[in-house]
Amino acid sequence: MYHSIHIKKEETKKLNEKLKLSNIKLHEYSQKIEELSIARERERVAQEIHDSLGHSLMALIMHLEFAEKTFTSNPGKAQKVIIKARSIAKSSTSKLREAVNALKEERNIESLRNSINELIDKFSTLGDIKIDLIMKEDLESLNPSFKLCIYKTIRESLTNGIKHGKATLFKLKLFIEKNNLILIIKDNGVGCDKITMSNGLKGIENRIKNLGGYVDFDSYKNEGFLIKAKIPIYQKI
Ligand SMILES: Nc1ncnc2c1ncn2[C@@H]1O[C@H](COP(=O)(O)OP(=O)(O)OP(=O)(O)O)[C@@H](O)[C@H]1O
Ligand SMILES: [Mg+2]
Structure with a gap:
């Protein structure tokens, strides 16, 4: 009788140890998965900011350079280009909002x-x-x-x-x-x-x-x- 209780106690102890180890492992895994998803998400947002804002800023620079060059020779055209530059800058702010929103969900192309x-x-x-x-x-x-x-x-x-x-x-x-x-x-x-x-x-x-x-x-x-x-x-x- 005493012997079998002793064995049961030993078994329970071993099982408890195993359970503890499994719990630690499970915790480690879930932490790893969380870290991986954060890294992936960070990459996605960095890509979105690079692609979207990088594009708009480049277009803005092109327009401003064009306006600078044609300012005296063709002021009418320069003014048009400046107006366009302003609208690009304006839409960039909404692009920035979009990029920030990309943290939540991707833009949908209608x-x-x-x-x-x-x-x-x-x-x-x-x-x-x-x-x-x-x-x-x-x-x-x-x-x-x-x-x-x-x-x-x-x-x-x-x-x-x-x-x-x-x-x-x-x-x-x-x-x-x-x-x-x-x-x-x-x-x-x-x-x-x-x-x-x-x-x-x-x-x-x-x-x-x-x-x-x-x-x-x-x-x-x-x-x-x-x-x-x-x-x-x-x-x-
Ligand atoms: N249309 C192109 N005409 C000439 N060279 C190009 C063209 N597209 C890409 N390249 C070359 O390939 C390289 C890599 O392009 P990529 O778009 O990956 O990087 P990047 O434009 O230099 O920087 P970013 O990471 O900001 O886009 C460029 O640096 C450039 O040398
Ligand atoms: Mg590029």
Whole structure:
């Protein structure tokens, strides 16, 4: 009798120890998961601020530089460009709000065509930047995450083309081929010899990879910059 009680006590003690260890492990795991989600979230917000505000600020600088150059030779045009610069600065503040809101939820693209046209329109007053858009099919029925990915890819490509390549012509082509969405963006800027990816291109690549697709960046000195993306869409429309 005494012996069996003693054994039970020993067993309970061992089980308690095991339970304690499991609890500690569980706590460690949940802490790790929390840390990982915080890191991922921080990365997402940093990317959003880089892409969205970086783009608007670059457009703002372009307009102010243009106004500065044409101030005496063409004051009428300079005034127009300054007015546009103000509207870009104004919309940047709402973009900042959007980026902050991205902490809570991602922006939703209602109409892809309108959103792309908004980007194109940002540079329309400068006159010497031409952006051709060929969007063959009606892509509005694509999954929202696709539309957001396309929009962000185009936005960063325009930012880069103007900032690094001093490009004056962009050709954007979007179409569906054998259940793949193809996105081709080409600029006529100075290009570069070696592509060292930073936040912008890495962001493009990550977003496309997350949708199961892939992207190629290609450039040669003085031959512009080419971005080609292919994303399978069969189960996602
Ligand atoms: N359209 C382009 N024309 C010429 N060079 C480009 C173009 N796009 C990218 N590059 C080159 O590739 C590099 C990486 O681009 P990426 O967008 O990743 O970084 P970034 O624009 O330099 O900085 P950020 O992280 O702020 O975007 C650029 O520094 C530039 O040398
Ligand atoms: Mg960039």
